[in-house]
Amino acid sequence: NAGVTQTPKFQVLKTGQSMTLQCAQDMNHEYMSWYRQDPGMGLRLIHYSVGAGITDQGEVPNGYNVSRSTTEDFPLRLLSAAPSQTSVYFCASSYSPRVSGRSTNEKLFFGSGTQLSVL
Amino acid sequence: GENVEQHPSTLSVQEGDSAVIKCTYSDSASNYFPWYKQELGKRPQLIIDIRSNVGEKKDQRIAVTLNKTAKHFSLHITETQPEDSAVYFCAASIYGGSQGNLIFGKGTKLSVKP
Numbered sequence: 023n024a025g026v027t028q029t030p031k032f033q034v035l036k037t038g039q040s041m042t043l044q045c046a047q048d049m050n051h052e053y054m055s056w057y058r059q060d061p062g063m064g065l066r067l068i069h070y071s072v073g074a075g076i077t078d079q080g081e082v083p084n085g086y087n088v089s090r091s092t093t094e095d096f097p098l099r100l101l102s103a104a105p106s107q108t109s110v111y112f113c114a115s116s117y118s119p120r121v122s123g124r125s126t127n128e129k130l131f132f133g134s135g136t137q138l139s140v141l
Numbered sequence: 142g143e144n145v146e147q148h149p150s151t152l153s154v155q156e157g158d159s160a161v162i163k164c165t166y167s168d169s170a171s172n173y174f175p176w177y178k179q180e181l182g183k184r185p186q187l188i189i190d191i192r193s194n195v196g197e198k199k200d201q202r203i204a205v206t207l208n209k210t211a212k213h214f215s216l217h218i219t220e221t222q223p224e225d226s227a228v229y230f231c232a233a234s235i236y237g238g239s240q241g242n243l244i245f246g247k248g249t250k251l252s253v254k255p
Contacts, residue, residue: 033144055242057245062150062247062248063247064147064230064245064246064247065185065230065245066245067242067243067244070242080242081142081244111156112184112185119168128173128234128243129173129175129187129190130175130177130185131242132184132185133184133187134184
């Protein structure tokens with residue numbers, strides 16, 4: 023298994039440009055999420071999904087869109103990039119007890135991260 | 142929603158000493174408390190977790206304690222080694238809840254001096 027794959031690893035955008043961060047997992051996880059990591063701010067939840075066709079907002083959703091057309095993929099879209107979106111972005115996935123009925127833990131598997139700079 | 146506070150933000154110890162990181166949470170319904178370690182330039186990885194029906198859990202040199210009444214939990218690392226140097230994040234969630242979203246603390250940068 024490749025685990026959670028994120029692309030690209032680095033990206034530089036100009037203010038107002040749009041782009042999509044890609045995230046794919048091959049572990050058949052129901053739950054997927056996007057976090058941003060800023061110095062001194064920890065990991066903040068942007069959007070999440072508990073299954074294909076279902077998405078919802080996290081702590082800091084403004085300026086970002088997501089979709090979940092398949093179990094494997096969960097792309098994050100920046101429609102009009104702003105300097106405040108300069109950050110490191112992590113995609114993560116896990117089993118979802120609510121959906122699958124599993125009694126396993128909620129260990130999050132993180133992707134390798136995307137370092138985004140908006141000028 | 143849930144809010145997780147983590148202290149201290151930085152911690153420096155001598156090799157062989159113990160390190161303690163503390164977290165408090167706000168939502169009394171939270172029942173799952175993991176700790177993640179993030180080495181420089183790497184992704185966060187789970188090192189230990191605890192559920193609300195347990196007061197303490199150990200795994201070799203690391204242990205986590207939970208006080209549900211006070212709504213706080215702590216990470217204890219004994220006999221610290223240079224490879225323990227990293228940023229540590231605590232988190233809380235409602236396991237089995239409608240989302241199970243993990244809400245993280247702001248992190249503690251641990252430095253272990255040889």
